[in-house]
Amino acid sequence: MTAKALMFQGTGSDVGKSVLVAGLxxxxxxxxxxxxxxxxQNMSNNAAVTVDxxxxxxxxxxxxxxxxxxxxxxxxxxxxKPETDLGSQVVVQGKARGHAKARAYQAMxxxxxxxxxxxxxRLKEDADLILIEGAGSPxxxxxxxxxxxxxxxxxxxxxxxxxxxxxxxxxxIASLVGTDAVIPEADRTRIAAYLINKFRGDVxxxxxxxxLVTDRTGWLSLGVVPYxxxxxxxxxxxxxxxxxxxxxxxxxxxxxxxRLSRIANFDDLDPLRLEPDITxxxxxxGRALPGDAALILIPGSKSTxxxxxxxxxxxxxxxxxxxxxxxxxxxxICGGYQMxxxxxxxxxxxxxxxxxxxxxxxxxxxxxxxxxxxxxxxTGFAVTxxxxxxxxxxxxxxxxxxxPRPFATIxxxxxxxxxxxxxxxxxxxxxxxxxxxxDDDFRRSFLAGLGASRFSExxxxxxxxxxxxxxxxxxxxxxxxxxxxxxxx
Numbered sequence: 001m002t003a004k005a006l007m008f009q010g011t012g013s014d015v016g017k018s019v020l021v022a023g024l025x026x027x028x029x030x031x032x033x034x035x036x037x038x039x040x041q042n043m044s045n046n047a048a049v050t051v052d053x054x055x056x057x058x059x060x061x062x063x064x065x066x067x068x069x070x071x072x073x074x075x076x077x078x079x080x081k082p083e084t085d086l087g088s089q090v091v092v093q094g095k096a097r098g099h100a101k102a103r104a105y106q107a108m109x110x111x112x113x114x115x116x117x118x119x120x121x122r123l124k125e126d127a128d129l130i131l132i133e134g135a136g137s138p139x140x141x142x143x144x145x146x147x148x149x150x151x152x153x154x155x156x157x158x159x160x161x162x163x164x165x166x167x168x169x170x171x172x173i174a175s176l177v178g179t180d181a182v183i184p185e186a187d188r189t190r191i192a193a194y195l196i197n198k199f200r201g202d203v204x205x206x207x208x209x210x211x212l213v214t215d216r217t218g219w220l221s222l223g224v225v226p227y228x229x230x231x232x233x234x235x236x237x238x239x240x241x242x243x244x245x246x247x248x249x250x251x252x253x254x255x256x257x258x259r260l261s262r263i264a265n266f267d268d269l270d271p272l273r274l275e276p277d278i279t280x281x282x283x284x285x286g287r288a289l290p291g292d293a294a295l296i297l298i299p300g301s302k303s304t305x306x307x308x309x310x311x312x313x314x315x316x317x318x319x320x321x322x323x324x325x326x327x328x329x330x331x332x333i334c335g336g337y338q339m340x341x342x343x344x345x346x347x348x349x350x351x352x353x354x355x356x357x358x359x360x361x362x363x364x365x366x367x368x369x370x371x372x373x374x375x376x377x378x379t380g381f382a383v384t385x386x387x388x389x390x391x392x393x394x395x396x397x398x399x400x401x402x403x404p405r406p407f408a409t410i411x412x413x414x415x416x417x418x419x420x421x422x423x424x425x426x427x428x429x430x431x432x433x434x435x436x437x438x439d440d441d442f443r444r445s446f447l448a449g450l451g452a453s454r455f456s457e458x459x460x461x462x463x464x465x466x467x468x469x470x471x472x473x474x475x476x477x478x479x480x481x482x483x484x485x486x487x488x489x
């Protein structure tokens with residue numbers, strides 16, 4: 001038998017589609033179904049390395065975990081990784097295919113539909129149920145022609161749609177009824193039901209709202225989902241989540257993170273946010289890096305040279321240099337590691353005109369960017385002796401006199417090698433390893449070196465699964481999940 005499918009679309013971005021699908025994946029898996037997540041097209045610089053050696057969006061990796069399976073490139077066949085306000089790298093079935101500006105990408109979409117449907121068909125071969133996540137909103141009717149992310153895909157594979165409205169941002173009745181009003185009739189009839197997400201307060205106060213939406217649209221109501229605060233503990237899909245987490249005050253040890261314009265894989269920060277002694281200060285453009293930080297952490301970037309220029313334009317290079325002179329610690333991860341060196345060379349013009357850029361000169365290393373992308377999962381040991389795991393996802397290689405003082409020794413399946421570099425003073429360090437703070441022993445040791453004395457007793461990996469279980473319980477209580485799963489075709 002072929003797998004059944006159900007698609008979840010939203011009245012806008014950030015209405016909670018990713019979290020809802022993750023919770024429903026966990027619920028279906030607990031009920032004994034072979035369930036798989038799928039998102040035809042996503043736009044994010046928060047990527048995960050898959051079991052088949054490619055990359056997909058972090059949200060689909062989380063959903064795969066909710067299903068109890070390894071993430072695979074077929075779960076997110078088209079991933080757009082923004083490099084500028086107008087253009088993105090286009091990743092197809094896990095591998096970079098090139099770069100495109102917004103208008104050029106619109107012309108590419110009809111050709112990409114074949115790859116999307118191919119991945120979807122493969123997933124169906126080993127599943128009972130596919131839960132599909134849309135992108136943005138089907139009400140963006142100006143983009144309907146050639147669409148592969150929402151109704152265009154639903155039409156191509158013949159699956160019904162559940163529409164999600166977010167009451168937390170206001171105007172949920174208008175957004176649902178408005179979607180009904182502007183989309184084509186064929187798309188309207190594909191919507192089988194709707195639900196309301198992120199409700200705060202007495203749900204019964206919205207009974208009349210549900211009746212109004214149902215009367216205006218004819219769609220079935222699946223219920224109202226109260227706000228699930230623990231969603232903040234789950235890896236976020238994209239940088240929108242940073243807007244609500246600019247400064248999280250927990251304790252006396254401050255870690256300052258410059259908010260790079262092309263920040264990537266910022267879920268590296270998630271385990272730090274949950275530690276009781278840590279204040280994670282994500283510094284927005286226009287604000288100086290705080291002088292009382294124990295650590296300045298420069299995160300990953302989708303465009304290292306461009307973000308390095310922006311960092312200088314903000315004056316953050318001066319703040320970082322002053323912090324280092326005061327004896328403060330600096331850690332660069334991936335693109336942040338590359339920025340800490342003396343130079344970044346781009347001989348092939350991968351990030352703009354061919355040439356070289358001056359680094360922050362806090363590590364005696366240089367980076368040469370190259371077209372080949374490292375996409376590997378690794379295990380190993382930090383130089384302090386704790387086990388460390390994670391993944392690499394970057395272009396280019398880094399070398400120089402500071403490299404013999406590595407940040408870690410790791411194994412990517414091809415033998416052990418050294419990762420990163422540490423300055424002679426021990427103050428400045430860089431690493432290509434994403435996900436390192438998910439390892440509890442390493443995280444606690446690292447934070448103790450910054451002056452932290454209280455630590456969360458959680459196992460971060462186990463905590464993610466516990467949150468997924470509680471999310472599934474939450475949805476089972478508040479939604480008509482029997483009817484919802486029965487809508488799949």
